[in-house]
Amino acid sequence: MSEVVTAFAPASIGNVGVGFDMLGLALAGVGDRVSAMRTESPGITIAEVRGLDGEIHPYLATDPEHNTASIAAKALWNDYGDDGGVELRVYKGVPLQSGMGSSAASAVAAAYAVNQLLGTPVSNDRLLAYSLAGEQYASGGLHADNVAPSLLGGMIFCPQVLLPETVRLPVPDGVSAVLLHPELQVNTADARRKLAKGYSMEQWLTQQAYLGGFIAACAANDIELIGKTLKDVIIEPQRSAAVPCFDAVKAAAEAAGALGASLSGSGPSIFALCADAVATNLAMAMEQACRGLGIECQSWVSPMDAPGARLVD
Ligand code: HSE
Numbered sequence: 001m002s003e004v005v006t007a008f009a010p011a012s013i014g015n016v017g018v019g020f021d022m023l024g025l026a027l028a029g030v031g032d033r034v035s036a037m038r039t040e041s042p043g044i045t046i047a048e049v050r051g052l053d054g055e056i057h058p059y060l061a062t063d064p065e066h067n068t069a070s071i072a073a074k075a076l077w078n079d080y081g082d083d084g085g086v087e088l089r090v091y092k093g094v095p096l097q098s099g100m101g102s103s104a105a106s107a108v109a110a111a112y113a114v115n116q117l118l119g120t121p122v123s124n125d126r127l128l129a130y131s132l133a134g135e136q137y138a139s140g141g142l143h144a145d146n147v148a149p150s151l152l153g154g155m156i157f158c159p160q161v162l163l164p165e166t167v168r169l170p171v172p173d174g175v176s177a178v179l180l181h182p183e184l185q186v187n188t189a190d191a192r193r194k195l196a197k198g199y200s201m202e203q204w205l206t207q208q209a210y211l212g213g214f215i216a217a218c219a220a221n222d223i224e225l226i227g228k229t230l231k232d233v234i235i236e237p238q239r240s241a242a243v244p245c246f247d248a249v250k251a252a253a254e255a256a257g258a259l260g261a262s263l264s265g266s267g268p269s270i271f272a273l274c275a276d277a278v279a280t281n282l283a284m285a286m287e288q289a290c291r292g293l294g295i296e297c298q299s300w301v302s303p304m305d306a307p308g309a310r311l312v313d
Pocket of ligand 1: 022188
């Protein structure tokens with residue numbers, strides 16, 4: 001059993017536009033790392049949280065009661081730990097309050113690392129429940145649409161009624177995900193509280209059709225049907241006004257050939273799906289539209305079968 005392990009967990013696109021709280025997609029190229037080291041003193045502690053620049057993170061707490069990494073690690077430790085303890089080091093690669101599953105990535109990387117440190121008492125799928133403990137602290141809701149893809153990779157169907165079971169969905173060939181992160185912040189817990197509690201039969205039927213159609217389209221590699229179904233009539237209209245660049249960035253993505261575009265999670269990030277061949281140009285078009293409004297931004301292009309959590313050096 002090794003004494004220090006480091007795990008990486010990717011960022012993710014919550015909801016994927018069509019499946020509020022029940023559909024998530026892993027994003028390649030950006031994520032959090034967590035190192036876990038055995039200690040003689042009991043329990044889970046956090047030695048430090050650092051940002052991408054290598055500096056001590058200005059906002060995130062090392063108090064183990066208030067960090068999703070330690071909360072997830074503690075949930076696992078409570079079931080499988082011993083008399084000793086674990087000290088975590090958290091390296092944030094995912095911007096905070098970005099709609100990119102930042103809290104989930106820390107929770108998943110921590111649970112993954114501690115599980116390895118313990119000699120893997122829990123299978124990958126079962127780590128979901130422990131990672132969710134951290135995510136629930138951050139967002140105030142029990143939704144796995146960031147945790148599940150971050151842990152398992154690819155596109156995962158994870159409605160609350162099926163948890164802890166999840167379903168890996170087939171992804172279409174030749175389709176990329178593009179994510180633009182404008183330098184703005186949206187607090188997920190606040191954004192969730194503001195959502196309407198009731199919806200019309202028409203909205204419900206329409207969104208069900210889009211979700212079912214989108215999943216079927218991805219499985220059948222039906223690119224045209226993906227374009228017809230990657231739509232959100234329920235959540236996007238309530239949240240998009242909080243992201244001042246949303247309309248311009250979505251329009252730019254569509255003009256550059258997106259099959260569809262929407263908010264990633266609760267925003268402010270905006271994602272699009274498109275043919276691989278146009279992905280780089282599409283990302284540039286989205287960035288240009290965002291900067292045109294005076295908002296700095298960054299974008300990533302990812303395959304739809306991006307890998308999930310794993311050990312790194
Ligand atoms: N499904 C969650 C929400 C994800 O949209 O509130 C948050 O990233």
